[in-house]
Amino acid sequence: GLPRACTPLPAQPRLAAASSSGAGAGLGGGGGERESTASVLQKDARRLWHPYTSATRPVPCLAVSRAAGVTLTLEGGEQLVDGMSSWWCAVHGYAVPELDAAAVDQIGSMSHVMFGGLTHRPAVRLAELLVEATPQPLQRVFLADSGSVSVEVAIKMALQYWRAQGVEGRSRLLTVRGGYHGDTFGAMGVCDPVHGMHAEMFGGVLAKHLFAPRPAPRFGEACGEEDVAGLRSLLAQHSHEVAALILEPIVQGAGGMHFYSAEYLRRVRQLCDEHNVLLILDCIATGFGRTGALFACDHAAISPDIMCVGKALTGGYMTLGATLATDEVAEGASGGEGAERPVPLMHGPTFMANPLACRVASASVQLLLDSPWQSRVGAIAQQLEAELRPLASSPAVRGVRVLGAIGVVEMEEPLHLPSVQALLVRRGVWLRPFGRMLYTMPPFVVSEAELRRITGGMRAVVEATESALLEKGARLESEVWRESQSHAG
Known part of the structure; x- marks a missing residue:
């Protein structure tokens, strides 16, 4: 299903001053039971304002518990291959x-x-x-x-x-x-x-x-x-x-x-x-x-x-x-x-x-x-070219471009971020598309198999978008036919 959304909490009383049992009890900060992920996400939505997001209608959020190599581990244990390098900065991966x-x-x-x-x-x-x-x-x-x-x-x-x-x-x-x-x-x-x-x-x-x-x-x-x-x-x-x-x-x-x-x-x-x-x-x-x-x-x-x-x-x-x-x-x-x-x-x-x-x-x-960064980036570029270029033939795609460790699939129409990210998460991939841009900038230490999972997720988005376009076209064609028949009658 879809990643759990950050839904707002009703107004709550302010936290009392930290007691002698330890500040942060119940928040995972020492003492008390570990708070549930659902509760953390609710408090996140109530207190935090995420980037490029409405405070009143936030986009779905996932709670990350750790990161190592090119893998993000969610609090529920699910693992995602990070194709974003955390907005392009984690070139060595995580826990280096x-x-x-x-x-x-x-x-x-x-x-x-x-x-x-x-x-x-x-x-x-x-x-x-x-x-x-x-x-x-x-x-x-x-x-x-x-x-x-x-x-x-x-x-x-x-x-x-x-x-x-x-x-x-x-x-x-x-x-x-x-x-x-x-x-x-x-x-x-x-x-x-x-x-x-x-x-x-x-x-x-x-x-x-x-x-x-x-x-x-x-x-x-x-x-x-x-x-x-x-x-x-x-x-x-x-x-x-x-x-x-x-x-x-x-x-x-x-x-x-x-x-x-x-x-x-x-x-x-x-x-x-x-x-x-x-x-x-x-x-x-x-x-x-x-x-x-x-x-x-x-x-x-x-x-x-x-x-x-x-x-x-x-x-x-x-x-x-x-x-x-x-x-x-x-x-x-x-x-x-x-x-x-x-x-x-x-x-x-x-x-x-x-x-x-x-x-x-x-x-x-x-x-x-x-490090041998040139050969690593060159290998990433070669694999991105081989695995993304075929997507250019899709009617849902405007163009594909690759330069170094950057792979871009530009769609014909803007992507619906929550739906696309839900699909990607189900496939074990973390990407953050914007507008028509479905893209990856992976860490330079990404393996061939990990990169294949990323490009496979991108392909799945293109295929799902193409299917939706075909369904929309079929419905439109059917409506036009029914309209023509009614006039003919």
Whole structure:
């Protein structure tokens, strides 16, 4: 049957103060009987507001008790192969010995300390690793709370770069349609202004930036002058007011899983240089090997002025992001070498450079670099291509595309999330489709058999959708026939 829905509870009295028998009794927090899963889900629905979900009509929820390898174990004992890497971040899977050990060791010495006026070895080590791994000449690292916050910091860096040097008017950003850069306010302003998830609710209050057409040439295709004409025209007209151009390199993720030409990205870099505009690349979803290159911009052999990373940075263990910049950007945003008074970057998250997160991130990045990640991602890509490509012939499918460890089946019609997830769960698979996109971004350690289960679940969704289409068509044909007979009579 369907996964148990998170149904609301009636109003309940507030919990009494913890007694001497132990706080959390009855909640699984020590003392008392273990609370039933049904009760936990009811309290979840009553107290928690899940992402992208109505508080009054939440989508079905499943209670997870543990995760190891690429498997999520539910409280009822059911096991699901995770095809999402927990929103694309758990590239090593779960319960990774190297990351567990790093976390335990760091907790033993220092779990957190403020980063204002203080520093620590985990932050310095991570910064060195990131500078070594990312394209040159990125040299400066700002450690943020999350991917979205790293975008906010990148935007601030770009705006401040011009203002600190006395250049007024460069206060807008340029990007392309179909993009997604996060859910914080500045990041929402550079997401797609028409079809983006924030457009309807927040479009009227977001900053008004400039949007070029979505990149047309697909990955692997040539990119002609006509493909960047819209971008070139906007730069020609507005370069004097544009602080930076921001986009996701090669893969537009939550904006539609669109893969575009590496040559397009090279032309973007050239246009930014021609018009003296900074280039920000949002590599949050596409960093650390996901596309088959260490960072997606490596496909185009270019380097940005500012880069954002997150998601896989900690291997999915905890939240952390980073914004990297060239020395030129860092010095310019600080007022330049000759400035009488250095200009500070006014951003300082409370948990910036959290030592625990930095230590685990360093272990995660090093584990990736020491692993045969290229061959693993290549094998995943090959299997995804072989097992998903045949689905392109279904009348329910608009297209199939694969790049690195990303497999996408774009449906003709939007999917009904609760029904689709129920079907997938029955087949032992965890995916999180959105809109028309049925996709997988599995951990790099997924086995051939585990990946086959994921693609089998995707095939089952396509087949069920196709059957529903055929049934709908048959009913329509029958109704048309009956209507024609009634007129004939």
